[in-house]
């Protein structure tokens with residue numbers, strides 16, 4: 001998700017360079033938001049069912065939801 005955030009930020013800055021400011025207004029906040037998501041999610045619980053997860057577990061063992 002960190003890479004996705006950086007990618008969205010890059011699109012936003014591309015908008016600045018090419019003077020398409022709605023690009024920047026849309027993608028820069030989105031990029032910052034996406035880049036910060038893993039910090040909030042990495043709390044050891046499933047994002048779908050709130051069940052306990054092992055460290056760095058990508059799929060919830062209880063409900064099968066991917067932990068992005």
Ligand SMILES: [Zn+2]
Nearest residue numbers: 046049060063
């Ligand atoms: Zn779950």
